[in-house]
Amino acid sequence: MAKDNITLYDMIERILIPTDFSESSRYALKYAVDLNAVFGARLFLLHVLQDFTEFSEYNLSPSILPQLYLEFEENAAKRLEEMVNTLVPAEMHCDTYILHGVPFFEIIQFAKREKADLIVIGSRGRTGIKQVLFGHTAEKVVKKAPCPVLTVKHPETEFTLP
Numbered sequence: 001m002a003k004d005n006i007t008l009y010d011m012i013e014r015i016l017i018p019t020d021f022s023e024s025s026r027y028a029l030k031y032a033v034d035l036n037a038v039f040g041a042r043l044f045l046l047h048v049l050q051d052f053t054e055f056s057e058y059n060l061s062p063s064i065l066p067q068l069y070l071e072f073e074e075n076a077a078k079r080l081e082e083m084v085n086t087l088v089p090a091e092m093h094c095d096t097y098i099l100h101g102v103p104f105f106e107i108i109q110f111a112k113r114e115k116a117d118l119i120v121i122g123s124r125g126r127t128g129i130k131q132v133l134f135g136h137t138a139e140k141v142v143k144k145a146p147c148p149v150l151t152v153k154h155p156e157t158e159f160t161l162p
Contacts, residue, residue: 012039016116018046018107018141021079024122028152029087032120035150036092041117043094045084046110047076048103073098104140112146123151 017032019025029045036043049072080096088094099106111119121138142149 012117013041014044014114014116014118015039015041016044016046016107016111016114016119018048018103018119018121018137019080019083020047020103020122020137021076021083022122022124024124024152024154026083026087026122027154028120028122029083031150031152033088033092035118035120043088043092044097044110044114044116045080045088045094046097046099046107047080048099048101048106049073049076050103051101069100104137104144107137107141108144108146116147118147119145119149121149121151123153 012035015032015036017025017029019029032043049069076098077096080098084094084096097110099110107119107121110116119141121141123138138151142151
């Protein structure tokens with residue numbers, strides 16, 4: 001096929017949907033599923049568990065970390081499965097992944113490694129102190145991603161001036 005004849009339809013074969021389990025990220029998954037009805041791409045639903053070693057002020061004992069990670073990972077796996085079972089039609093292929101680290105960095109590295117053609121991410125994740133601690137993941141992904149990023153605003157999100 002000549003390069004001039006390649007369409008957007010031909011280009012979107014792998015869609016990455018990062019999730020923090022917020023309503024915004026659930027809405028982004030719904031959006032990706034609707035898009036995928038056109039593209040027939042492979043979906044990658046990804047959750048990144050934050051590395052606890054960054055929070056030295058909590059004085060977490062190194063002996064407790066493996067059990068803590070295991071519990072969080074088991075919970076994340078259940079939540080990913082629930083999202084797939086309730087939001088992704090059975091005929092669509094959707095793989096789930098759990099990574100450990102800094103969310104925006106792991107999302108970008110995963111997109112590079114898996115050659116994602118599109119990232120669909122909620123524009124606002126969890127709010128409050130988590131947003132202050134972790135920064136704006138979606139904004140960092142948009143700036144550094146190796147592929148196009150579609151940020152999806154939850155319909156109930158209202159814009160407010162800082």
